[in-house]
Amino acid sequence: MSGKVTLEKLCTGVPGLDVLLGGGLTEFSFTLIAGAPGSGKTTLAHQIMFSLATPERRALFFTVLGEPPLKMLRYQQQFSFFDMDKVGSAIRYVNLADDLRAGDFSGVLERIMREVEDFAPSLVFVDSFRSVVQTARSGNEGLWDLQHFVQELGSRMATWQATTFLIGEYTQADVEANPIITVADGMIALSHNLDEDSVVRKIRIIKMRGQAHMSGAHTLRITDDGIRVYPRQLTPGSGAYRTVATSARPVPTGVAGLDDMLHGGLPQGHTMLVSGPTGIGKTILGTRFLQAGAAQGEKGVAVFFEKHTARLHNAALIELVQDGQVTVLESLSLSLTVEELLDQLTEAIERTGATRVVIDSLSEIGLYLAPEFRYDLRLAVFRTLSLLSRRGVTALVTVGFEDNAPNWRFSIDNLCFLADAVLSMRFAEVEGHVCKFMTVIKVRGTGHSNELREYRITDAGIEVSPHVTNLDALMTGYPTRREPHK
Incomplete structure (x- = not known):
């Protein structure tokens, strides 16, 4: 045999699944779709079938x-991928059930082959194969018959040049001890994991001969459109990334005084972490940032946790929307996964061409994430900021932080180390009044002011004092009270 055989790939029609498979399913392969009841096996098989048929x-x-x-079709036709016109002509x-009751594997196999010869399909699905397996639990002889049956089915389908799928209710322990896995070219395992009160469905590619596939467990959701898979990767989506120049242009923040402290604005493609207690003006700063972009013809995306649009009472933001x-x-959702968040953010950026993003705020994101993701908030933030950076998007991300200790921390979980720039906004009591102050802690790759500036929130937005604030006591991190001038 001379020359290298090229394996043709079939697109599954399941968003995200082809990424896990390394480009799609190998044509004429023999794949096992396994999982517990309710994990989405039959829906996955139907979605692949209606996409390819x-x-x-x-x-x-x-x-x-x-x-x-x-009865099965009554439920499957509720999904948008279902096409009744294909049933009968393209799908049979x-x-x-009657053949299985006889308990004779050869009889079931012959029935399958008669139907294959009559219909000449390119795709063959058997659901649920677990029912066939259970008839073999009568000793070694039955197990040998089952293995022979599986091998025969696989070889005959290959001869017919059919891509074959076996759907079964298997656990990992069942599969490891089952002869099917040794015969199958590929195996897709589905599961649903219960953590506290949250249930998250997962999908894993156990094996896939002849092609590199992604390992690990990945989130999947069943929606009205069918199954959607969210691959665990640093940057989802196949869109081209914007190229950011070495010397990034300054992007106006919408607050003149802050732009002055940043020596012209936030560098393009940078993410600024805005840290401060409740009521300090973080959301208002985010709105001004989006307004400044709109004034220059730039599109923006705002990601809100807790502050829904209907309750914002922010006329400026509502007008932008x-x-x-x-x-x-x-x-x-109170079971949000990082992959879903990144997928939604990617889709919005690609659809609108947005160059500015505001995330408000990281303090509440833990309330929405599924429990397994709450324990590693830093990784979730890292993946989110990496997505924005690789696409050349300039972002402002807020985090609530009560700074009441003399250690100059600026965020929870040391999130400030992940951002390109950090802005600290804080309160202090001065001469009987509660005043607001801001200072730029860092900006990667460019100079910035290290002055402490007082600012006020007005109907026009945020007004920053042009002069440095000299409050020595603020350096301790504690509020201070000045004695009245005599």
């Missing part, structure tokens, strides 16, 4: 369940 590439779906195919359903200048992302 055409009059030229027909699909044969065998059911060995106690329920008739009609066959019930093997209504004019299409800003897209707002909000979540009502």
